[in-house]
Amino acid sequence: MSFLKRLFGYSSPNSNEIMRPLYRAIVAQGRAPHWYEQGHVPDSMDGRFDMISSLLALTLLRMEAMPILAQQAAWLTEIFVQDMDAQMREAGIGDVVIAKDMGKVMGLLGGRIGAFRGALENADQGALRDVILRNIYGETQIDAKAMTHCIAALTDFWQNLQQYSAEDLMGGKIV
Numbered sequence: 001m002s003f004l005k006r007l008f009g010y011s012s013p014n015s016n017e018i019m020r021p022l023y024r025a026i027v028a029q030g031r032a033p034h035w036y037e038q039g040h041v042p043d044s045m046d047g048r049f050d051m052i053s054s055l056l057a058l059t060l061l062r063m064e065a066m067p068i069l070a071q072q073a074a075w076l077t078e079i080f081v082q083d084m085d086a087q088m089r090e091a092g093i094g095d096v097v098i099a100k101d102m103g104k105v106m107g108l109l110g111g112r113i114g115a116f117r118g119a120l121e122n123a124d125q126g127a128l129r130d131v132i133l134r135n136i137y138g139e140t141q142i143d144a145k146a147m148t149h150c151i152a153a154l155t156d157f158w159q160n161l162q163q164y165s166a167e168d169l170m171g172g173k174i175v
Contacts, residue, residue, distance in 0.1 A: 016075035021172030023079045026055050029174070034153065040146035041136055049084075050136045053105075055157060056080055057112035061120070062161040062169070069166050081106070111135070120158060125151065 030052035036043040041051055056076070063073040084105050112135050119127035132150055133142070164174060 016078045018170065019072055019076040019079055022059070022169055022174070023056075023076060023083070023172075025172040025174050026059055027052055027083075029157065030055050035150070038146065039150040039153065040140075040142055041150070042140055045087075047136075050138075053080075053109050054112055054116070054132075054136060054154065057109060057116050058154070058158050058161060059169070059174075060113055061117055062158075062164070066166050066169075069169065072170060077109070080109070108135075128155070 030048060035041045035051050036047070041047045060073050060076065063069040063076070112131075115131040115135060116128075118124075119131045128151060129147065132147070132154065136150065160175065161169075168174070
């Protein structure tokens with residue numbers, strides 16, 4: 001029966017689509033020029049992944065604090081996985097490698113969530129600096145001014161997330 005529904009255009013939309021506005025808002029935030037200009041995040045595929053996944057991790061942490069959004073957080077993560085899969089395919093990466101890399105992508109996202117959780121719960125600026133160095137800059141040498149910008153911008157993003165209702169988040173109304 002579901003085959004006929006799809007064939008004749010009666011298929012129901014994917015449930016996770018309700019979270020697409022929030023995902024688009026996170027991606028837009030992650031692509032903001034200030035990260036790359038003032039924050040000196042490498043303006044590369046990896047650098048953009050690092051920013052988007054870091055902002056997604058912070059958003060998922062905020063959603064975690066709202067048990068009513070548990071399902072929506074799972075849907076948001078699904079959209080991220082679908083997007084990363086599509087980005088890898090567009091870059092010419094094959095199916096076998098994508099399957100392995102998607103496990104790595106999910107591990108990186110989970111690691112960021114845990115690292116940010118620890119630093120933010122303890123309001124530890126030194127820990128936050130270490131999380132940012134490890135998860136955004138990696139081996140890249142970074143000057144103090146750029147690091148200060150990145151810490152301040154991520155802290156502002158986190159603090160702004162605290163002000164949003166579940167409805168705001170679901171609607172992608174984050175600034």
